Amino acid sequence: MIDLSALRDNPTLSGDRVCLVPLTGEHADDYYRATQDAETRRLTGSHHSVTYEEAHEYCRSRQHQFDRLDLAILELPSERFVGELSLRDVDPDNESAAYRIALSAIEFTGRGLGKEATRLVLEYAFDRLALHRVWLEVYAFNMRAIAAYRSCGFTVEGRLRDALLWEGRRHDALIMAVLEGDFRKAISS
Template sequence: MSALRDTPTLSGRSVRLVPLAAEHTEAYFAASLDEEVRRLTGTHRHLTYAQAREWCGSRSGRTDRMDMAITSPGDHRYLGELSVYSVSPENESAGYRIALSAIEFAGQGLGREATELVLDYAFDKIGLHRVWLYVYAFNMRAIAVYRSCGFAVEGRMRDALLWEGRRHDALLMAALRNGARTT
């Protein structure tokens, strides 16, 4: 699992993925306050700045997960964050989550590019066979992006999220190493 301990920098055309660190605290905290980001991720709990600082500062050197900041290649602007977590070496599988830090970044292909970079790393460097995620059924944009990256719906958790008095389903999706992925 040294591929997790030594979190790489992954570069694409429009995004650069770097290890999440204390330097990202301010932007990470600000993103946690964005109501639309909170709705799309189903995040009820509000972080304090101290909690955000502790989280960002404690990510390096972990062998059970990989937490990365999504930044722009040119100016290193913070665009969001992602994680490969719940890594099961025995099953060659792990969970995945991604959150862009503001709705202004939606529709630009940033999430898709970041996801493709992570899947390539997860399959080719970590040696995973399966990467899974949960997405709320109302998040059609994310579902379309995940499908374009090779994820398929495997199940539905009914009424998994209660948000502002309404219940929403969550979909379990997964991509397999040898699955049909476009890059």
Template sequence: MINTRALRDKPTLIGKRVRLVPLGPEHTDAYFAAGLDEEIRRLTGTHHHLTYGEAKEWCRTRERSTDRLDLAIIAADDGRYLGELSLYAVAPENESAGYRIALSALEFTGRGLGREATRMVLEYAFEHVGLHRVWLHVYAFNMRAIAVYRSCGFSVEGRLRDSLLWEGRRHDALLMAVLENGFCGS
């Protein structure tokens, strides 16, 4: 059974190198700036450029959201904004949800920060929210992300052919999921 309170009461999760905190207005500037990074936009398949007003409204309304969990990824040592992640499309009747993560700059990739954040949120999803399955889409060219997801227990379940058109080229997306009994915790 899904614990909807675990989505309503936005947690702070503390790891060794990252803290996951409720995404809020204080993250607007960093959230907006991350959306301007062309490589991050390519990796996430984000065509739309958010205006500052849209970013501000998004960050401002996350605390009131009761059907999803949006968390900022913060460096444990210096408090720097590293990115954000979400559990969304929560389907209580199926005990499942979608997952997305975006680090805010390429300088944060390859250091295990996304892996730590993913493991922390999956542990929360399975142990506190009561989910059985967490799924995601990742573009097939994003080999680093695919490796991180596999290390957290995700398996490829399917391929969405030509799902992204980026600068005149079409790219497949992989559907990956992890079940509570297949999760590789911290």
């Protein structure tokens, strides 16, 4: 049985290079800037252009959402905001949840920060929340994301054909998931 109190506990999860803290209004300006980044929007298939007010409302409202976990990713030791992630669609009956992550700008990518953040949140998801399965959707062209997820134990389970229409071209999305045992194996290797 999963432990839903883990979603109310406002955890801070610390690693070597990043630390994850609850996303709040304090991160809203950085979060808003990230939503305007053209490459991040392409990689996440974000058609909707987030307004400044929406960004602030989203960040402010996170601390009142007890059915999901929204964390800011801070680079260490500077504690600079470099992105955010969520565990959402938590399904207690099936002990599963969906995952998404976005580093804020291309300059933060490819340096191992996303992998470390994902490992930290999966550790929390499996150890503290006691989930069995975490799944996500990723566009098939996003090779860096797929590699980062694979190294945390995710495997590809399926393909959603032509799921994204971006600037006149259609792209497939992949469903990836990691089960608790896959994660334990991935982190021990």
